[in-house]
Amino acid sequence: MTAYLDPRTGQTWPIEAPRWRGDAGQPLLLTELPGIGRDAIDPAAPGLWRYAAALPFRPRAPITMGEGRTPLVPRAWEGFEALFKCEWMMPTGSFKDRGASVMLSLLRDQGIAAVLEDSSGNGGAAIATYAAAGGMRARILVPDSTSPAKTVQSRAVGAEIQLTPGTRQDCADEALRQGNDPDSGFFYASHNWHPFFLQGTKTLAYELWEDLGFEVPDAVVIPCGAGSNVLGCDIGFGELLRAGIIPRLPRLYAAQPANCGPLVREFEGLPPEEPRPTIAEGTAIAQPIRPREVLGALRRSGGGGVLLEEAEIREAALGLARQGLYVEPTCAQAVAALGRLAADGRIRAGEKVVVVLTGTGLKATPRYAEFLGLGPV
Amino acid sequence: MTAYLDPRTGQTWPIEAPRWRGDAGQPLLLTELPGIGRDAIDPAAPGLWRYAAALPFRPRAPITMGEGRTPLVPRAWEGFEALFKCEWMMPTGSFKDRGASVMLSLLRDQGIAAVLEDSSGNGGAAIATYAAAGGMRARILVPDSTSPAKTVQSRAVGAEIQLTPGTRQDCADEALRQGNDPDSGFFYASHNWHPFFLQGTKTLAYELWEDLGFEVPDAVVIPCGAGSNVLGCDIGFGELLRAGIIPRLPRLYAAQPANCGPLVREFEGLPPEEPRPTIAEGTAIAQPIRPREVLGALRRSGGGGVLLEEAEIREAALGLARQGLYVEPTCAQAVAALGRLAADGRIRAGEKVVVVLTGTGLKATPRYAEFLGLGPV
Incomplete structure (x- = not known):
C-alpha cells in the first residue's frame, strides 16, 4: 500500500489521512509505486488522466479540463x-496544471473542500483554477506588494486573495502557520510541499x-x-x-x-x-x-x-x-x-x-x- | 480540381496561383471538396494535421506547433x-491558430515568403507567430492609436508592426491597398479574406x-x-x-x-x-x-x-x-x-x-x- 514517506528517515504515514508534511515539519514524498506499462494507459480518458493507473489511488471524479497531451x-x-x-x-x-489537477483531485477525494496556497505565479493560478473547477474554496496568500495584475486570473476564478504584510518569505511563513492551524478551515495544498x-x-x-x-x-x-x-x-x-x-x-x-x-x-x-x-x-x-x-x-x-x-x-x-x-x-x-x-x-x-x-x-x-x-x- | 470560387457568380480561378480575392475585389471561397472519412485521418500527424487529407492540397511541410486537438x-x-x-x-x-497554420502552410507552398495582415487581436498574433514558425516575414498593420501592450506578442515573434494613421477602417483600407500593390513585396494573408x-x-x-x-x-x-x-x-x-x-x-x-x-x-x-x-x-x-x-x-x-x-x-x-x-x-x-x-x-x-x-x-x-x-x- 502506498504511503507518505520521509525519504531521509524512511518513516511512513498511511495515505488515507490528508497530510502535507511529516510530524517534524519535513517535506514528504510517497513510497515507490510500481509504474504502468502501455496496456494500462486509458486512451478514452482526457489528457493526462490516461495515466491514472500510475497514481497512488484513483479519485472517483478527476478534476480535469483536458490538461496534458501537450505538443x-x-x-x-x-x-x-x-x-x-x-x-x-x-x-x-x-505546466502547473498537471500537478494541480492530480493533487486537487486526490485531495477532494480525501474530503478536502478548502485549500490554501501561497503563490502569485503559475502555481497560485493553477491551484485557484482547479479549485474552482472542482467546486472547492481556495485562499491564495501573496505579499501585499504584489501588483494587482498578477492576481487577476486567480481572483477571476473566485479565489480569495489574502494580502500578507512583508516579504515573499513572510508570506510563506504565514501560509505554513495557517496550514498548520487546524482551526484555519483550509488545508495547505501547496504546489511546493504536497507530494x-x-x-x-x-x-x-x-x-x-x-x-x-x-x-x-x-x-x-x-x-x-x-x-x-x-x-x-x-x-x-x-x-x-x-x-x-x-x-x-x-x-x-x-x-x-x-x-x-x-x-x-x-x-x-x-x-x-x-x-x-x-x-x-x-x-x-x-x-x-x-x-x-x-x-x-x-x-x-x-x-x-x-x-x-x-x-x-x-x-x-x-x-x-x-x-x-x-x-x-x-x-x-x-x-x-x-x-x-x-x-x-x-x-x-x-x-x-x-x-x-x-x-x-x-x-x-x-x-x-x-x-x-x-x-x- | 479545387479552385477559388466566387460563391455569388460561380466564377472560378485556378488554385495554383496565389490569390486572396476575385478580379472584382470580391471575397472568395473554394469549390466544394469531397470530405474525408475516418480512414483518411492520419493519427501520427500533429494536432489538426491529422485531417490534412481534407485540405485542398497537401503542403510539403506543414507549419505546425501542435495546434488543434483541444479538450x-x-x-x-x-x-x-x-x-x-x-x-x-x-x-x-x-482558435485563430487553426486558420493561421493551414493558410500559411498552403501559401508558403505556393511560394509566398512575406505576408501582410491587419489585426491587433488574436488574428494578428496568430499570423505573426505562424509566419515566424514558418520562416516567413510578416507585416501587421494596426491603427496608430493601438496600445503597445496589444502588439507585444506579434513584435516578440519578429513581425514588423506598421502603425497606420486613423481608424480601424483606415487601417483595413491601407492593408487592402498594400495587398493589391504588386510592388509592396507582401501578400495579403488576411484571416478575414483568404479562403x-x-x-x-x-x-x-x-x-x-x-x-x-x-x-x-x-x-x-x-x-x-x-x-x-x-x-x-x-x-x-x-x-x-x-x-x-x-x-x-x-x-x-x-x-x-x-x-x-x-x-x-x-x-x-x-x-x-x-x-x-x-x-x-x-x-x-x-x-x-x-x-x-x-x-x-x-x-x-x-x-x-x-x-x-x-x-x-x-x-x-x-x-x-x-x-x-x-x-x-x-x-x-x-x-x-x-x-x-x-x-x-x-x-x-x-x-x-x-x-x-x-x-x-x-x-x-x-x-x-x-x-x-x-x-x-
Missing part, C-alpha cells in the same frame, strides 16, 4: 535538433515516453526552481525503469538562473551565493524545500545543471519567439541551457533531447515589452 | 449540460465529429465576429454530410454582442444599427465581408443567432471562470447564448450541444480587472 515540436537551436515540449498549452497557461503535486508532474515522464513511441529520450532539459518537473521526471521515469519497461533513465539537466541557482550551485560544488533578481522569475527560488532529492535525481540520471546569465535568458526567449514559440523567459533558460550543453559536449548530435517549455509568454507581456524597448505597457 | 470539457450552465470546446489551448492562445483560413477553421468540424466518437453534435454555439468559425463548421460538416458520413448538419448558432451584431440582426430581420462599443471586442466587426455566406450557413443548418447584452456577457465570463474556464469575454458570449437558447427552447435537455471557447482570458487581464473592480492594472 512535442521539433526545432533547431544553434544547430542542434531538439524536441520542445509545449507545456504552456494548458488550461491556465503553464501529490509531484504525482501530477510525473505524468510528463509517461507522456514523453508515449510521445516518442514508447521510448525514452536521451536527455531532458528542464527549467528548475523548486524542482517539481525534475522530481516529476525522476519519479515517472524511475517507475518505468524499475518496472523494466525502459532500459535506462534519460539524463535530466536542470537550468537555473546564475542570479538564483542554489541547486545547480550545490550540484557543481560552488559556494552558496546571495540571490540576485532575475528575469527568470518563476525559478527564483532561493530556498527550495527538497534540495537533496532534486540533486539526487540529477545524479541518478547522469545529468547535471546549467547556470544561465540574464543576457542569455533574454536572448533565448527572443530567439525562441522568433521561431514561433512564445514562452515565459523563465522557461527560455532551458533553451539557453540546451545551447550550452550542446556546445560543451554534454549532449551530442543525434541524441534525442527534450526541452521543457513550462509557461506561456502571455503572462510575461511587460517583460517582453522591456526586451523590445517598448517602455512600460 | 472538450463537460460543464453544466444554468442547469444545461453542455460540452465546452477549449480552443484557447493553442500555441498563441486562440485558405477557413480551410483551417473547418478542422474544428472534423475534430468535433471525432471527439464525439464520429458522431455529429446536435448544435454548436459559436462566438461570431466575421464568422470564420461558423463558416469553418459549415464547410467541414457540409463535406461530411455530402460524403454521406454524417446524417445531418448540427444546428449552428452565432452569438454576437447586441452592441455590434450585424449578422444576427440581419438573420432576425432587424434593421441595421450603428455599432456601439462592446466588451466582446474580438467579435466587434461592424462590416463582416461574407454576410450572405454566414447567414446561409445558419439557415442551412437550422440554427440561428443570439444577441447578448453587455451585462450578460460579463456575467457569463465570470460565471465560466468560476468553473475554472478562464476565457476572453469575447467568447463568453457563446455561454450566455447557451443559457438563452436553453431557456427559449431552441436547444433541449438531452441534446448534445458544443459551445466553442475561442480565446484565453490571459489576453483580457485589464478587462477582468475592471469586472473585479480592481481599477487599472
Whole structure:
C-alpha cells in the first residue's frame, strides 16, 4: 500500500489521512509505486488522466479540463535538433496544471473542500483554477506588494486573495502557520510541499515516453526552481525503469538562473551565493524545500545543471519567439541551457533531447515589452 | 480540381496561383471538396494535421506547433449540460491558430515568403507567430492609436508592426491597398479574406465529429465576429454530410454582442444599427465581408443567432471562470447564448450541444480587472 514517506528517515504515514508534511515539519514524498506499462494507459480518458493507473489511488471524479497531451515540436537551436515540449498549452497557461489537477483531485477525494496556497505565479493560478473547477474554496496568500495584475486570473476564478504584510518569505511563513492551524478551515495544498503535486508532474515522464513511441529520450532539459518537473521526471521515469519497461533513465539537466541557482550551485560544488533578481522569475527560488532529492535525481540520471546569465535568458526567449514559440523567459533558460550543453559536449548530435517549455509568454507581456524597448505597457 | 470560387457568380480561378480575392475585389471561397472519412485521418500527424487529407492540397511541410486537438470539457450552465470546446489551448492562445497554420502552410507552398495582415487581436498574433514558425516575414498593420501592450506578442515573434494613421477602417483600407500593390513585396494573408483560413477553421468540424466518437453534435454555439468559425463548421460538416458520413448538419448558432451584431440582426430581420462599443471586442466587426455566406450557413443548418447584452456577457465570463474556464469575454458570449437558447427552447435537455471557447482570458487581464473592480492594472 502506498504511503507518505520521509525519504531521509524512511518513516511512513498511511495515505488515507490528508497530510502535507511529516510530524517534524519535513517535506514528504510517497513510497515507490510500481509504474504502468502501455496496456494500462486509458486512451478514452482526457489528457493526462490516461495515466491514472500510475497514481497512488484513483479519485472517483478527476478534476480535469483536458490538461496534458501537450505538443512535442521539433526545432533547431544553434544547430542542434531538439524536441520542445509545449507545456504552456494548458488550461491556465503553464505546466502547473498537471500537478494541480492530480493533487486537487486526490485531495477532494480525501474530503478536502478548502485549500490554501501561497503563490502569485503559475502555481497560485493553477491551484485557484482547479479549485474552482472542482467546486472547492481556495485562499491564495501573496505579499501585499504584489501588483494587482498578477492576481487577476486567480481572483477571476473566485479565489480569495489574502494580502500578507512583508516579504515573499513572510508570506510563506504565514501560509505554513495557517496550514498548520487546524482551526484555519483550509488545508495547505501547496504546489511546493504536497507530494501529490509531484504525482501530477510525473505524468510528463509517461507522456514523453508515449510521445516518442514508447521510448525514452536521451536527455531532458528542464527549467528548475523548486524542482517539481525534475522530481516529476525522476519519479515517472524511475517507475518505468524499475518496472523494466525502459532500459535506462534519460539524463535530466536542470537550468537555473546564475542570479538564483542554489541547486545547480550545490550540484557543481560552488559556494552558496546571495540571490540576485532575475528575469527568470518563476525559478527564483532561493530556498527550495527538497534540495537533496532534486540533486539526487540529477545524479541518478547522469545529468547535471546549467547556470544561465540574464543576457542569455533574454536572448533565448527572443530567439525562441522568433521561431514561433512564445514562452515565459523563465522557461527560455532551458533553451539557453540546451545551447550550452550542446556546445560543451554534454549532449551530442543525434541524441534525442527534450526541452521543457513550462509557461506561456502571455503572462510575461511587460517583460517582453522591456526586451523590445517598448517602455512600460 | 479545387479552385477559388466566387460563391455569388460561380466564377472560378485556378488554385495554383496565389490569390486572396476575385478580379472584382470580391471575397472568395473554394469549390466544394469531397470530405474525408475516418480512414483518411492520419493519427501520427500533429494536432489538426491529422485531417490534412481534407485540405485542398497537401503542403510539403506543414507549419505546425501542435495546434488543434483541444479538450472538450463537460460543464453544466444554468442547469444545461453542455460540452465546452477549449480552443484557447493553442500555441498563441486562440482558435485563430487553426486558420493561421493551414493558410500559411498552403501559401508558403505556393511560394509566398512575406505576408501582410491587419489585426491587433488574436488574428494578428496568430499570423505573426505562424509566419515566424514558418520562416516567413510578416507585416501587421494596426491603427496608430493601438496600445503597445496589444502588439507585444506579434513584435516578440519578429513581425514588423506598421502603425497606420486613423481608424480601424483606415487601417483595413491601407492593408487592402498594400495587398493589391504588386510592388509592396507582401501578400495579403488576411484571416478575414483568404479562403485558405477557413480551410483551417473547418478542422474544428472534423475534430468535433471525432471527439464525439464520429458522431455529429446536435448544435454548436459559436462566438461570431466575421464568422470564420461558423463558416469553418459549415464547410467541414457540409463535406461530411455530402460524403454521406454524417446524417445531418448540427444546428449552428452565432452569438454576437447586441452592441455590434450585424449578422444576427440581419438573420432576425432587424434593421441595421450603428455599432456601439462592446466588451466582446474580438467579435466587434461592424462590416463582416461574407454576410450572405454566414447567414446561409445558419439557415442551412437550422440554427440561428443570439444577441447578448453587455451585462450578460460579463456575467457569463465570470460565471465560466468560476468553473475554472478562464476565457476572453469575447467568447463568453457563446455561454450566455447557451443559457438563452436553453431557456427559449431552441436547444433541449438531452441534446448534445458544443459551445466553442475561442480565446484565453490571459489576453483580457485589464478587462477582468475592471469586472473585479480592481481599477487599472
